[in-house]
Amino acid sequence: MISKKVVVKKESGLHARPGSELVDLAMEFKSDIFLLKGNNRVNAKEVLEILSADINFNDEITIEVNGEDEKEALKTLEEYITK
């Protein structure tokens, strides 16, 4: 398992549109992917979970990836979230 702390640079946070796009990206990977904000840990393949984590612009979150394609997955998600 690998993980990385990142700061969200999507101006409108990870809400409906970016949240949905994030799910599309996460779905491309076999690995399990989670986002951690505070005590909240949500599945990056579940759009409603991402939404209810209320992740906003400039929030610090951790991406946690576990699986055969974890490196590639982490890189892709990090790029999307911090772009």
Add this chain to the structure above:
Amino acid sequence: MKLLGIKVGNGLGLGKALIIDTKLPELTKGTADSKKEIKKVFKAIDESIIDYEDIIKVLKDDDLKSLTEFNKNVLISPSIKTELEKIINEQQCYGDVAIDIYFANKIKQLENLDNNYLKERAKDVKDIRHKVLAKYYGIKEFNPNLLKEDVILVSNEMTANVLLTDNLEHIKGVVSLLGGKTSHIGILTTSLGIPSVFGIEVKNISNDDLIFIDGNKGFVKTNLKEDEIKKIKEKIKIEIELNKELDNVKEAKTLDGYKFEVSANAGDLTELEKINSIPLDGVGLFRTEFLYLNKTTPPTEDYLFEVYKSFVTKLDNKLMIIRTLDIGGDKKCPYIDIKEEANPFLGYRAIRYCLDHKDFFKTSLKAILRASAFGNIAIMYPMISSKEEISKANEILEEAKQELIKEKIKFKKDIKVGIMVEIPATAVIADMLIEEVDFFSIGTNDLVQYTTAVDRGNTQITSLYNWFNPGVIRLIKNTIDATKEYDDKFVGMCGEMAADPLGIILLVGLGLDEFSVNMNMVKRTKKYISLLNKEETTKFVESLLTLTTAKEIEDKLNKYAKENYGKFY
């Protein structure tokens, strides 16, 4: 019959009322055959996904596309089927009950969040539940692709599903009881250019009746007479022509060459994406409330700074006026200690609260100051009713500046500071206050309300709420005149009057410098200004100042508008 509602999507439309019954059968009671129900539920989900995918394929509009993709993603969730299966197996219930339980949980999670935006998303999830249940029951949903004549959709709670199509040509309007500007159906109608009015009860409208919707003013008319229909058709034709012309609008320059600033009001992150697609001269009113309302703890200086910075860097050095927090007892915020009051609009709010909570206020000012290093930013204080308040606010601003200097953080030292003129006492002594500030911004929505003592939400007295009331006009004139002795000061207006075709005539004549209007009214306002001759209009408006009733003033303005706006009025 004229039915008043809340205007949401701009535009006019005429069509047969099509009442969409969004009611589903009652949930099935009793013990079910789990295997059979699981199959049925899975089928309902798969069919819903296919529907959404089909729609995505044909959609061209980005907003619609992303909403539909969100809906689809909710249903392709890796856990949805296992969870539904579990519910059915454990409770031995029918599939519709399981679907209801599953989505009810998700909806509750979103509704419990302290974020208005996410609360609205709960409604989207309700739409998805509705679709899956309809599939489960085998109910055919309303299909806009089959429409053959112009209709206005009417429902108590319109679901966004009905607009997920690329065949919108026959949908001339949307009328709903529930929903607001930020609901998805609200956002969709606005971005698709479909007139919409909310807050209207379906029982007042009969199916198939030809009705007229005015999304610019916010009403629906039923039982139309022949001559009315003729007039409406004419009006719609003009509206279409005007909209075509608007594509070419760039600046607001009168026929005799005077230029006016037309900027936009903003107060929502979704507007950030629109800024560059509209020919605005700046942001005349940046509402900061949304940054505070969606939180359990006060926003940090860094957070506010980043948001302001992201906006102002998109504005290419155009002026962005940030209004400090305007919050009161009508809006609850867990960390802001304002009690519920009988009259929140006459209560402890805005600058009155901020001056008592110096550190809180200073944090917000420091964020604005820091962002001023990245663009052309001005500060505006709301609800100012006296000179002392301006001095006190400026003292705190000075402290904020000193702290930033100590922290060696850059900001614009001579940042412009102005006030909202929305309290009659302030407008009356505008000449005494102008020395204290760099600009005024007349907030007509409140100024009219306070001057005429009319709550605009009270339907029995709405006719008294009128910005052409001679008393209101005098206050506006007084405020504008006070700035005219100073070359380096200006006066703007944020409020609906600034986008009203008749209001524009009056304001051009009185010499307003800046019109700040809703994003979707910027082009229209520029167009109207450019159809006027400033010097003639000034003379005409002078002649209005002796009239003693709002009615006479409006009649004269109406006539002038017809002469000058021509086919666009």
